[in-house]
Amino acid sequence: MDRLVSVDVKELELAFKPSERCSASFRISNLMHTMSVAVCLTTADSRYCFAPNPYSVLPPLSSSTVSIHLPPLLSPPVSDSVLVRTTMLPTGRAHPDALRRIFSAPGRQIFRDALLPLSVVGPHVVKSLLFASTPSSSSSLDTTLRTAFLLSKAISRCSTSDLSNLLIDAARLGNPAFVSPLIDAGAHPDSRDSDGNSALSVAAAAGNVEAARALLDAGAQFDPSADRLLHAAAAANDVRLLDVLANPGNIDSADSTGRRPIHEAASGGHAEALRFCVRCGCDASAPDSGGWTPLHCAAAEGHLAAVEFLLDAVPFAKYAVTRDGRTAYAVAAEAGHSHLGDSLRLGDGLQRAARLGDANGIRSLVSQGAGVNGRDQNGWTPLHRAAFKGRMESVKVLIGSGAQIDAVDNVGYTPLRCAVEAGQSEVALYLVSQGAYANQKTFKSPFLPVRNPCFGKNNHPAQLPLPLPLPLPPVNGEKRGDLVN
Template sequence: MDRLVKHDVKELNIVFTRNQKCSTTFKLTNLMHTMPVAVFVETTNALVLSLTRSYGVIPPLGSVVFTLVCQELDQPLVLATQVIVRSSMLLTGKSDQESLCNLFSKPGKHIFKDGMIPVSFVGSHVIDFLISNHVPKSVDVPLILEKSVPFCDGTELNSLLKSAAMTGKSYLVTFLISAGADVNDRDTERKSVMSLAIESGNLDVVRVIIESGFVIDHLNDRYLHDAASINGVDIMELLCMNYLDIDINSIDSRGRTAMHVAANHGHLEVLDFLTTLGSDASVVDNDGWNPLHHASYKGHVAAVEFLLNSCSYIKNAVTKNGKSPIALAYENDNMELYDMLYLGDVLHKAATIDDVNGINKCLTEGANVNGKDQNGWTALHRAAFKGRIESVKVLLDHGASVDIVDNSGCTPLHRAVEMGYAEVATVLVARGARASIKSLIDHMVFDLDCVKNYRSLVNPLC
């Protein structure tokens, strides 16, 4: 005979509840027909798991129930734990605790090792622990998940799905959905698993949710806004490809579009993506702010530059409080925006009308002497085009680039020659402008006699 008793379970599952005592029971049965059997039961982790009693005497063919108790823990055990069952024939008839203790304290052939019962912690709190924590590689996570799911109800599975989405663990999201979690479940505030997945920034989780049949509520969901706030261009692309009816210009409760959100965070890639899809940069929110107002207020230089290139006239728009983008930039001391939003325009205007004092004032206040407008023109292009010789000289004295090109590939010299301003062209060439007949002809649209008039000017320098 290799054992005296048998246990009624192959493993013990303790439904774990955080910071509460948890327990489970198991039964041992005496296999002897005529003789009582003494038993001793212990655990491999006595600090956490204990038994309401460790010793017992089981009458012939009788049974005894043991209770395994887990102490209050803030997290479950995920490493292997076992209950060990030992037995011995009760030859002396003594069944008091001291006698039983003495019986099992002496090793020998009279002690039978009747079993080792694995102990597993299961339930929703266990899954939540696996979602929220890094566990050792030795832990069989899929096995624990499989064991725990039967002890979770639908509400718990839905809650766990949201937690998994929020932490960006796509394999857990996939498992919970296959286990019965409702991908379209929403909480009392209409928050969905999709919004949490987007907040996590995990593209794989978003893809799993979409492929699992998630349905967008277009009246309430603002997932492009959520993605814009985290610079999630890849997520926005995935949403737009799978939900063709999604509105890129939809507004939230504050009247903001996804472009407002992107501008507020300075997310240039998102602004570029939305503009490509046709998002309108001139839309204002409930406070009368367009995206440029938000970018200017926050001091996002690249975003401001992008928005101005996309829709230049929005720089003159004012909020309901009468504030323009430049006023908001001044308000927050975003000095790097002064040129783009105001000084650049003033400098270009001063160069156009030959206001030398105005040019000097703008440059002193921080205007970029080589700042370009929407056509790529600098102040020097404008001065040359208008034949403003004094403005040309002042701008060059302040470091204006003599060979800078506009969006058409034309330099200030090209513009001066185009309009027939020989004196301006002379100054530009004298200050280092590269001059060639071929270049002038390639870039100008005017009578060739005009070029001939300047042959004597440029030939010596070619």
């Protein structure tokens, strides 16, 4: 015979509540027809107690109900087990102290009749596991599997309402390992907290990408205009979260004030989020209900990099006005962001002065901080304009102020190419004398237009004997040989 008693359960569960006593019961039956059996019940955690007693005597073929109790605790204990040991007792009776000595004395035949897994269960246990578990790739496999096992047990005593509340907690803490089990157990993926926030919006607000992904995979839905999840992700410059939430149909969604995710990215000066929004098709010039474009938002906060990015994406946005008639420049000026003046206004004045040949105006604007290499919507610098118009004095002032002599526009034109095509031979010759690369190629054509009438004039660069005494452009920082036939 390998055991003396039977137990009516294979495992025990205690529904845990903080600061309350919890208990469970089971029944033990003596399998012996003619012999009494002594029983000893033990757990690893000494806080558990048994009633009526951990030591008892069962007459032949009799049964007894035993209760296991856990005293009031603030937090649940870890899982445990109940070991049921027995031995035959010919006398049929013994005092508990004598039974204790029987089971502790060596040499006596002791049977291990059962080992009952003991779990504490319920929403408080799930919450305890959730707060104790961190979503880290460094967690060991054993720890992960143990947590998953304990979670599967603890969930069994949770109501639908409990599961929904726990799902909100899992979303807030960003632990995707809890999201799927909770949903599988009955939590709705669109569960909301007492303030009406969905689990997905809670995960997004906390920047918990993987929890948000798990919720979306489980079927969670959101209204991009009302929930503002994309707005929150853009405001946090969280491109990973944007990538999870965004699709072509929602990335440009406006909220009740007309603001779109790109407005939030611009207000925060978040270059990565701005690039993501534009790449996904956001309207970079879209106004909100007050007429504010993303450029206005970036300018109001003084974000130079965001301003320059938006101007590259939508050059004409600098001319847009709010409902009260303010340009992005005016908004920046009111906020004291003078460092944005060149990008939003002074650069325009410099382009105009270069076009008109106003050398004094150029000097004045440069002294005020205008960027001498600023570009218009076509990629033209002031030097492109001055060269194209043949404004020799302006060309000299610009070069003297640090203008890039071989700057290329959106199609690869340099100031020299502009001068040549416009027939401005004196300017072209001067640019070459200042080091402009005569062999610079464009995106449209790899050759200078030598048949242009400009090249027929005396002393034009095209009439200079070859080889030209000009070095080829450096490549990777290394000098190259001179231009040869």
